[in-house]
Amino acid sequence: xxxSLILLAVIMFVVIGWLLRQTLNTQPWxxxxxxxxxxxxxxxxxxxxFALVSFLAVVTSLFALFISAYAMRMHxxxxxxxxxxxxxxxxxxxxxxxxxxxxxxxxAAGKGQAARLKAARLKRGLTIAGLLTFLFLGGQxxxxxxLNATGxxxxxxxxxxxxxxxxxxxxxxxxxGLWVWARSTSRVFSGAEADTVRVSIELCAVYxxxxxxxxxxxxxxxxxx
Amino acid sequence: xxxxxxxxxxxxxxxxxxxxxxxxxxWSQDHKVIAIQYGLTAIFVGVIALCxxxxxxxxxxxxxxxxxxxxxxxxxxxxxxGMIMVIYLLTALFLGGFGNYLIPLMVGSRDMVFPxxxxxxxxxxxxxxxxxxxxxxxPGGSTGAGWTLYPxxxxxxxxxxxxxxxILMLVSLAVFIVAFTMGGLNYVTxxxxxxxxxxxxxxxxxxxxxxxxxxxxxxxxxxxxxxxxIMMLLDKTLMTSFFMPAVVSAGVQTGHESGxxxxxxxxxxxxxxxxxxxxxxxxxxxxxxxxxxxxRKNIFGYRMMVWAILAIGGLSFIxxxxxxxxxxxxxxxxxxxxxxxxxxxxxxxxxxYNWVLTLWQGNIHLRVPMLFAIAFIFTFIHGGLTxxxxxxxxxxxxxxxxxxxxxxxxxxMGVSPILVVFGAIYHWFxxxxxxxxxxxxxxWHFWLTFLGTYSIYxxxxxxxxxxxxxxxxxxxxxxxxxxxxxxxNASITISAIFVAxxxxxxxxxxxxxxxxxKKADPNPWHATTLEWQTADTPPKHGNWGHELPEVHRWAxxxxxxxxxxxxxxxxxxxxxxxxxxxxxxKH
Numbered sequence: 001x002x003x004s005l006i007l008l009a010v011i012m013f014v015v016i017g018w019l020l021r022q023t024l025n026t027q028p029w030x031x032x033x034x035x036x037x038x039x040x041x042x043x044x045x046x047x048x049x050f051a052l053v054s055f056l057a058v059v060t061s062l063f064a065l066f067i068s069a070y071a072m073r074m075h076x077x078x079x080x081x082x083x084x085x086x087x088x089x090x091x092x093x094x095x096x097x098x099x100x101x102x103x104x105x106x107x108a109a110g111k112g113q114a115a116r117l118k119a120a121r122l123k124r125g126l127t128i129a130g131l132l133t134f135l136f137l138g139g140q141x142x143x144x145x146x147l148n149a150t151g152x153x154x155x156x157x158x159x160x161x162x163x164x165x166x167x168x169x170x171x172x173x174x175x176x177g178l179w180v181w182a183r184s185t186s187r188v189f190s191g192a193e194a195d196t197v198r199v200s201i202e203l204c205a206v207y208x209x210x211x212x213x214x215x216x217x218x219x220x221x222x223x224x225x
Numbered sequence: 226x227x228x229x230x231x232x233x234x235x236x237x238x239x240x241x242x243x244x245x246x247x248x249x250x251x252w253s254q255d256h257k258v259i260a261i262q263y264g265l266t267a268i269f270v271g272v273i274a275l276c277x278x279x280x281x282x283x284x285x286x287x288x289x290x291x292x293x294x295x296x297x298x299x300x301x302x303x304x305x306x307g308m309i310m311v312i313y314l315l316t317a318l319f320l321g322g323f324g325n326y327l328i329p330l331m332v333g334s335r336d337m338v339f340p341x342x343x344x345x346x347x348x349x350x351x352x353x354x355x356x357x358x359x360x361x362x363x364p365g366g367s368t369g370a371g372w373t374l375y376p377x378x379x380x381x382x383x384x385x386x387x388x389x390x391x392i393l394m395l396v397s398l399a400v401f402i403v404a405f406t407m408g409g410l411n412y413v414t415x416x417x418x419x420x421x422x423x424x425x426x427x428x429x430x431x432x433x434x435x436x437x438x439x440x441x442x443x444x445x446x447x448x449x450x451x452x453x454x455i456m457m458l459l460d461k462t463l464m465t466s467f468f469m470p471a472v473v474s475a476g477v478q479t480g481h482e483s484g485x486x487x488x489x490x491x492x493x494x495x496x497x498x499x500x501x502x503x504x505x506x507x508x509x510x511x512x513x514x515x516x517x518x519x520x521r522k523n524i525f526g527y528r529m530m531v532w533a534i535l536a537i538g539g540l541s542f543i544x545x546x547x548x549x550x551x552x553x554x555x556x557x558x559x560x561x562x563x564x565x566x567x568x569x570x571x572x573x574x575x576x577x578y579n580w581v582l583t584l585w586q587g588n589i590h591l592r593v594p595m596l597f598a599i600a601f602i603f604t605f606i607h608g609g610l611t612x613x614x615x616x617x618x619x620x621x622x623x624x625x626x627x628x629x630x631x632x633x634x635x636x637x638m639g640v641s642p643i644l645v646v647f648g649a650i651y652h653w654f655x656x657x658x659x660x661x662x663x664x665x666x667x668x669w670h671f672w673l674t675f676l677g678t679y680s681i682y683x684x685x686x687x688x689x690x691x692x693x694x695x696x697x698x699x700x701x702x703x704x705x706x707x708x709x710x711x712x713x714n715a716s717i718t719i720s721a722i723f724v725a726x727x728x729x730x731x732x733x734x735x736x737x738x739x740x741x742x743k744k745a746d747p748n749p750w751h752a753t754t755l756e757w758q759t760a761d762t763p764p765k766h767g768n769w770g771h772e773l774p775e776v777h778r779w780a781x782x783x784x785x786x787x788x789x790x791x792x793x794x795x796x797x798x799x800x801x802x803x804x805x806x807x808x809x810x811k812h
Binding site for chain 2: 045161
């Protein structure tokens, strides 16, 4: 549980530390006109961005707990390490590229250019990013089939069971992202202004980077144990 | 600090005016309607859980007198009672119910930041409840694994509901967690990002602080339950061995090997202990506001109360293994968790002192909400003290499997939060319904419930010291238990039935008051917080009419010296009430 504890400690430290900074040196019982000028938004960021960051904290907790369970279970004696299919390297490359293209699309959405040029870039960027993500997910499925073919079934060993579960949970999160991607893509292709989808694209880009990071951690864990 | 007025960002708020009956009362995105939907559903399942507890008590008080209670059904009652009460009633009611109703009103917002997701949260919660209740009717019935669902017994032959009940339970929990996450992200974002002008964090009422921290805990802790539910589902359905060791069941070797049941316990309690505070922190917050309002006095040590909530939230993640002292852990490990458990008692005790000191020299109005709030202090101190006993390894080991533990956790996280729930319902009933409840019936409800619960749980401590084991369907004949223990058990059962029936007074009072209660004043308790300052009672869609309120002071300006009335609402401008806590007080 050390992994989870360290991560949670970091998250709680950030949350509580920030809250303490807001609350130390205050005397709320004294009505102050300066406080009245202060409005009620604590962090200057759109609500959706804030909610996404909070959601990523939840997902971090989820994966940290899976990793903790992995770390505890692997010491049980019956653990036989799985030799991961090499295809995973190719899949990882797809996900890295998807993340890079999403970043490029995010920047394209923010730049002040002619609307037509911007729309064309967004269409291209979103299509390629989506395609690369589907390639990653398809590749993961093939990796499952390959692993299965070598006799590493879900039930044959906890190491292979964890392999299937971790990749599935990660893939499901990407599928959730693809749902939002599909919505913004269909809006871009139906002629929506770039500004109306900008936030959605920005948040998706952050989400893709985050899931790339999670995959890097999971892949590293699977390779080294 | 870089603050931007939410009022200046009105375009960020989704507008969702209800158009039809369906969008107003069924698929509603209004936080108040969603709160009531959450509340009613939670209370509905809570009543089912109450009935289950009566059935358990019938068996324990009068063994083998009832043909419809056998060992299997007894364990199903125990399991479903526990799980429903902790998750589907208390968590849902405090956060989905009170959280939804109070957050936007108390922080001066028109609604939650993401109303659509808020609506979805309720409907997904309802799906989880339906899945859970379905398990009563599947072959084999609901699971009888105990609310902790420990493997290997939870998914081994011989445990009731091993075919379908356990699967439905795990799926229901997973669905509940999805619902909670959608709601929780809304609560956190609304509190931090959608407060009205002037509502600084340190002007928030403690109810909001409690709900806020409980939500943060829930968001970070529920994933542990999700992880354990997913892995146990796989162990059950696809025969993996995450938790399941090699087991010979009914003479047959199961297909599992070398799984770790202790791993499940760690994951479960990593969720399970913060869960205690997910239920307790909103109760702490709400009771602070009830005490302050009805004692006409500012809450004692507001900042300390806030910091105590933060400290409890942080510490609640490092005490989980005190639920596992009997699992055979390393003594150093136990020592660590005993220490953290005792440390968490410090901010908790600080809160108790501050509640008592809030009452000190207050102008106490013993209305029904106040009676429940003061009763909470009694039951919480009681349950908290026995918690300090059980937090120590050497005391816990002999008491762990006895009725002492049942008494402890029912006092601290059963009776105490439920008393706050009742207090809060009575307190906000006039705002929610626009009607007053019947005060006399409310008092009867209070005294019978309060004294009744004591007559249930106080004797249980004694049974625990005698060594009467918990979780048993029948005690059998043993030397160490005197016959009087059974007499006590019968008395507890009679009290339990009495308390359960007493709740009919509450429901009768609520239903008749909604239909024909006296019309409520917009602010019958002369409270300072924003929800009492709305233009309409009950508040209409959008809460505030054209203008959002503007806050000029904290939530506890009661009996301020030099001001003609004994309360100054938060939205009264400083010019109109130029007095504050620093005036009239010698420095």
